[in-house]
Amino acid sequence: MSIDAPVVTPTAATLRARAAVAQARAFAEADERALDGLVSVRPRSAVPRPQPVWDDAEVLVHEPVGERYRRLVLASNTIAATAQAGQFLMITVPPHGGDTILLPRPMAIHRRRPATTDHPGTVELIYGVVGRGTRALAAVPVGGTLQVTGPLGRGFGFPPGTRSALLIGRGVGVCGVMGAAEDAAAAGIRTTMVLSGQHPDQLLGRSDCAELGVQVIGATDDDGSSDLTFLATRLRGHFDGTTPERTPPGVIMVCGAGVLARLAAELGAHWGVPVQASLEAHMACGLGYCHGCAAPVRTDPSVEGPLVCADGPVFDAAIPVV
Numbered sequence: 020m021s022i023d024a025p026v027v028t029p030t031a032a033t034l035r036a037r038a039a040v041a042q043a044r045a046f047a048e049a050d051e052r053a054l055d056g057l058v059s060v061r062p063r064s065a066v067p068r069p070q071p072v073w074d075d076a077e078v079l080v081h082e083p084v085g086e087r088y089r090r091l092v093l094a095s096n097t098i099a100a101t102a103q104a105g106q107f108l109m110i111t112v113p114p115h116g117g118d119t120i121l122l123p124r125p126m127a128i129h130r131r132r133p134a135t136t137d138h139p140g141t142v143e144l145i146y147g148v149v150g151r152g153t154r155a156l157a158a159v160p161v162g163g164t165l166q167v168t169g170p171l172g173r174g175f176g177f178p179p180g181t182r183s184a185l186l187i188g189r190g191v192g193v194c195g196v197m198g199a200a201e202d203a204a205a206a207g208i209r210t211t212m213v214l215s216g217q218h219p220d221q222l223l224g225r226s227d228c229a230e231l232g233v234q235v236i237g238a239t240d241d242d243g244s245s246d247l248t249f250l251a252t253r254l255r256g257h258f259d260g261t262t263p264e265r266t267p268p269g270v271i272m273v274c275g276a277g278v279l280a281r282l283a284a285e286l287g288a289h290w291g292v293p294v295q296a297s298l299e300a301h302m303a304c305g306l307g308y309c310h311g312c313a314a315p316v317r318t319d320p321s322v323e324g325p326l327v328c329a330d331g332p333v334f335d336a337a338i339p340v341v
């Protein structure tokens with residue numbers, strides 16, 4: 020006699036969740052493949068080493084940005100005055116609802132506003148609530164304090180004489196490149212930024228770009244405009260050299276996806292301009308101690324490889340010569 024196992028039919032919600040996990044895995048694998056052989060550590064002379072401080076930063080603003088993200092403005096005179104474009108903070112997240120978050124979480128510095136006589140220096144972050152740490156972070160009230168270490172990492176730098184730049188950011192990756200838009204605005208560098216995301220209402224950085232005089236090219240999954248082939252064609256057309264405004268950019272800076280870093284490197288090769296790409300990795304310390312954030316840079320196996328936190332997060336990106 021055989022006993023049949025009961026047939027369990029997955030619910031629609033379960034099927035959707037499985038599909039989302041499969042899609043996320045496929046994106047992650049594509050990103051990993053895209054970075055293969057693409058990035059290298061920027062020369063030491065190109066970027067100064069960070070001088071991080073440990074600070075108890077007051078939370079001045081903490082509010083939702085659309086349905087998916089939250090904006091956090093922290094008071095820190097030193098970090099606001101010293102942070103370079105593309106650097107990040109490690110945030111110690113206080114315990115929440117009986118949950119203790121042991122490791123600090125890395126977050127890009129989206130905006131820097133040095134102190135004036137009227138207000139303290141501030142740094143602004145935008146983050147998505149994706150897991151335990153960011154859920155607990157979302158509960159920190161305005162008026163509370165957060166322990167932060169930063170600014171960390173080696174950021175973006177404009178090559179001398181740069182007159183125009185193309186910045187590309189996807190999702191919260193926009194925060195990784197917005198500091199470069201701030202520097203470009205201050206230096207009179209004409210800047211175009213691709214803001215990429217799933218839906219139009221999830222495109223971060225529109226108001227920052229308006230404030231900084233940055234021309235925006237929106238690219239969303241909804242209407243297919245974030246498709247890499249479509250975007251590449253659009254950008255080549257946008258910078259076709261037919262007018263001074265359409266002259267190809269002098270540098271490309273990108274953050275938010277490995278596939279976008281590769282697209283940027285292909286455009287860089289087409290126009291003959293340098294490309295800098297900011298990468299993400301799981302980080303436990305952010306300081307170069309734990310060696311948990313190996314950068315996808317091929318090295319001699321007997322030599323200690325570069326780290327995303329200490330040698331990046333910004334790397335040079337170029338299509339490998341075969």
Ligand SMILES: Cc1cc2nc3c(=O)[nH]c(=O)nc-3n(C[C@H](O)[C@H](O)[C@H](O)COP(=O)(O)OP(=O)(O)OC[C@H]3O[C@@H](n4cnc5c(N)ncnc54)[C@H](O)[C@@H]3O)c2cc1C
Binds near residue numbers: 153154302
């Ligand atoms: C240099 C740097 C800058 C960053 N800047 C921002 C930012 O500006 N805004 C923002 O929202 N996020 C940013 N991140 C990612 C952010 O650190 C993670 O989303 C956060 O640590 C997740 O913590 P959690 O405890 O909520 O999630 P966990 O519970 O730790 O993880 C939840 C999910 O997120 C994934 N995840 C966690 N950490 C990372 C990571 N470092 N990279 C990729 N996937 C991750 C996990 O695999 C898991 O699927 C940055 C990461 C780095 C390394």
Ligand code: FES
Binds near residue numbers: 303328
């Ligand atoms: S996160 Fe510890 S070495 Fe990079």
